[in-house]
Amino acid sequence: LTSKLASFGTTVFAEMTALAIETGAINLGQGFPDTDGPAEVLDAAVEAIRSGVNQYPPGPGLPVLREAIVEHQQRFYGLDYDVDAEVLVTAGATEALAGALLGMLDEGDEVVLFEPMYDSYQACIALAGGVLKPVVLRPDFEGDGRYGFDRDEFVAAVSPRTKLILLNTPHNPTGKVFTRDELQFIADVAIEHDLLVVTDEVYEHLVFSGAEHVPMATLPGMAERTLCISSGGKTFNTTGWKTGWMCGPAPMINAAKMAKQFLTYVNGAPFQPAIATGLRLPDSFYDHLAADLEAKRDRLLPGLEAAGFEVFVPEATYFTTVDIRPVRPDGDGIAFCMSLPVDVGVVAIPTQVFYANPEHGRHLVRFACCKRFEVLDQAVERLASLG
Ligand code: PMP
Ligand code: GLN
Numbered sequence: 001l002t003s004k005l006a007s008f009g010t011t012v013f014a015e016m017t018a019l020a021i022e023t024g025a026i027n028l029g030q031g032f033p034d035t036d037g038p039a040e041v042l043d044a045a046v047e048a049i050r051s052g053v054n055q056y057p058p059g060p061g062l063p064v065l066r067e068a069i070v071e072h073q074q075r076f077y078g079l080d081y082d083v084d085a086e087v088l089v090t091a092g093a094t095e096a097l098a099g100a101l102l103g104m105l106d107e108g109d110e111v112v113l114f115e116p117m118y119d120s121y122q123a124c125i126a127l128a129g130g131v132l133k134p135v136v137l138r139p140d141f142e143g144d145g146r147y148g149f150d151r152d153e154f155v156a157a158v159s160p161r162t163k164l165i166l167l168n169t170p171h172n173p174t175g176k177v178f179t180r181d182e183l184q185f186i187a188d189v190a191i192e193h194d195l196l197v198v199t200d201e202v203y204e205h206l207v208f209s210g211a212e213h214v215p216m217a218t219l220p221g222m223a224e225r226t227l228c229i230s231s232g233g234k235t236f237n238t239t240g241w242k243t244g245w246m247c248g249p250a251p252m253i254n255a256a257k258m259a260k261q262f263l264t265y266v267n268g269a270p271f272q273p274a275i276a277t278g279l280r281l282p283d284s285f286y287d288h289l290a291a292d293l294e295a296k297r298d299r300l301l302p303g304l305e306a307a308g309f310e311v312f313v314p315e316a317t318y319f320t321t322v323d324i325r326p327v328r329p330d331g332d333g334i335a336f337c338m339s340l341p342v343d344v345g346v347v348a349i350p351t352q353v354f355y356a357n358p359e360h361g362r363h364l365v366r367f368a369c370c371k372r373f374e375v376l377d378q379a380v381e382r383l384a385s386l387g
Pocket of ligand 2: 011013014029030031032
């Protein structure tokens with residue numbers, strides 16, 4: 001069979017997790033934590049199931065969750081959304097992205113975005129008949145170890161066919177948090193060319209000391225053209241619940257709703273009040289979440305350095321990227337990741353699968369740090385045998 005998606009194959013996450021299971025390797029590939037989230041959130045889901053929240057919820061999502069999302073946007077960012085017209089609950093951020101792209105793009109519309117990018121972006125843009133206009137994020141762009149981009153290249157990616165900018169910050173797989181200055185530059189381009197912006201902010205609460213997550217919608221003139229997407233998966237260690245959402249101007253929400261009603265119609269009724277409980281947890285929960293993950297990053301990084309990789313220190317997210325060339329001079333990330341489980345018993349993700357042009361990321365590999373300390377220590381011990 002051939003289809004629009006034939007060239008996309010199986011997602012790298014499914015492939016690498018299968019390899020981890022098959023070889024018994026430590027899975028630092030697919031990003032999911034190996035501990036449960038807050039008891040209040042888990043209990044709330046059980047309670048919802050026991051008390052009969054088990055049938056189709058309303059199309060936009062249960063009011064209790066939509067209200068909690070509105071409160072969350074106000075509490076953390078000072079953003080105001082109308083609970084009925086400007087919020088939509090989705091089956092994870094993945095469906096929010098699909099719904100937004102399918103609902104807003106017409107055949108031939110161009111989307112400017114950064115590569116590397118989360119793998120569903122390319123596939124959903126292809127499904128929607130859109131055209132990808134990637135701008136490369138380069139490691140150590142300004143010699144400060146951070147990923148950066150060439151602003152002229154960004155401007156050159158915009159054309160009269162550009163409909164929207166798709167921006168992921170904090171960014172998977174690089175761990176980059178876009179600075180206010182970078183965001184203002186992107187916002188200026190969006191306003192000048194009258195573009196829509198879709199932001200993927202699923203790692204909004206996994207930000208380490210020294211960095212600050214700035215939602216694009218908080219910049220002057222941006223709330224009215226920005227659709228902001230997030231999810232409870234990363235924040236509450238519930239990646240399998242697939243409960244996400246979007247907030248934005250009613251016309252953008254309505255466009256995504258048109259697609260969502262035929263994708264899943266509705267999703268995850270009992271998880272919705274549980275995620276609402278999580279969104280209302282006190283600041284101490286959120287502070288601890290980020291501090292815990294930062295400690296895990298700091299446990300893994302020295303091990304990656306000791307193994308010989310060039311490490312790009314992430315400012316946020318579950319992930320760290322490395323340049324493998326000091327360890328593997330041919331820089332073939334795919335071959336490296338296919339042999340790593342067998343050679344040393346660790347799974348990682350070849351970052352090149354996140355690029356529109358794989359050559360740009362051929363030598364880069366992503367390791368997940370969202371695992372228990374003892375698992376990270378064991379992985380580091382195994383990686384030491386590489387040197
Ligand atoms: N966007 C990014 C950048 C991600 O890393 C993920 C992680 N899975 C998603 C979207 C999807 O989120 P969800 O599991 O809520 O669909
Ligand atoms: N977001 C996670 C990652 O990047 C998992 C994605 C998935 O399994 N589809 O690893």
